[in-house]
Amino acid sequence: MNIQIRKCHGSGNDFLLIDEISSQYHFSEKDRQNLAIALCDRKSLLGADGILFTMNSDHADAKMRVFNADGSEASMCGNGLRCVGRYVCELLQKDEIAIETMKATLLVSKAEPIFNEIPTYCVEISPVLFSLSALPMNMDKNHLINEKIVELSDQLLFSAVAVPNPHLISFVDKDVLRANTQETIAKYVNGPNPLFPDGVNVSFVKELEKGEIFVRTYERGVGFTNACGTAMSSSSLISCLLSMNEFESSIEVYNNGGKVRCVVHKLEDQYKIDLIGNATYIYDAEIKLDRLNPELFQLIHQSSFDEQKYYEELETYANKRIEKVLLG
């Protein structure tokens, strides 16, 4: 079969978007899993952090299903939702839409460019759940905000939140960021372990100055990525709960792939986060594959968009800021 693919990224967190609205592919669950493993492989002709299957929804403008590079399905993907949001907005010629995800239907809207002329979208990150059973995390307590987990470290403090995919967050200093502590912990909690039966996305966060944080994430099902949208949203939320930042104010979130902006809303009985950042198209490709051996796919053609060059200006700006604060 032939499949049309759009390679895109949000903060350098890159995806292969497959449009099942305009094309009828009829994938089985096994096909989706196998496609993610085969096409996301960085040694293959494509390579990505995940696949965004964009489908019809019976109650929203479209539906997004996200598969990590290892073939596991994620309940949510913030950077991916901006890419799917842009794609569906352009398809339906709308500036505001609702996208069904695994556990929630979320609003996406076109936003003012975050930097120069970069296509920018704002996505709703919700629901926010603190109950450890929502991650799930096995610990003898209900919530975990800035506390020790003795099995992981005798010094670091962690917070756990599901948005609704699971995140473990620690605010650290420069030296911890430079060491391999994060990788060691992340590999442990994403292998067979008693604490996180389904694994967890692990972020180390450094406060740069008020209103600015740096977030690096080891993603469940992928490994270190340039950025993780739900992790940056969760980290912004925790920074407000720890009084480093303020609710209802912009937080500039730097990452290894650039920068996004988050605004944390404190509602009567819940929290909600706006994740605002780029949705950049890299290229369109057509591949030919045999469903039984997707790893042997052939690239039929590929045509690049020229918008990545504008994104690189943001990357350069963000890298300078990160270098100044983290290496200086």
Ligand SMILES: N[C@@H](CCC[C@H](N)C(=O)O)C(=O)O
């Ligand atoms: N990169 C994503 C999150 C993708 C899913 C994650 N790896 C998981 O398994 O929960 C984002 O931008 O939020």
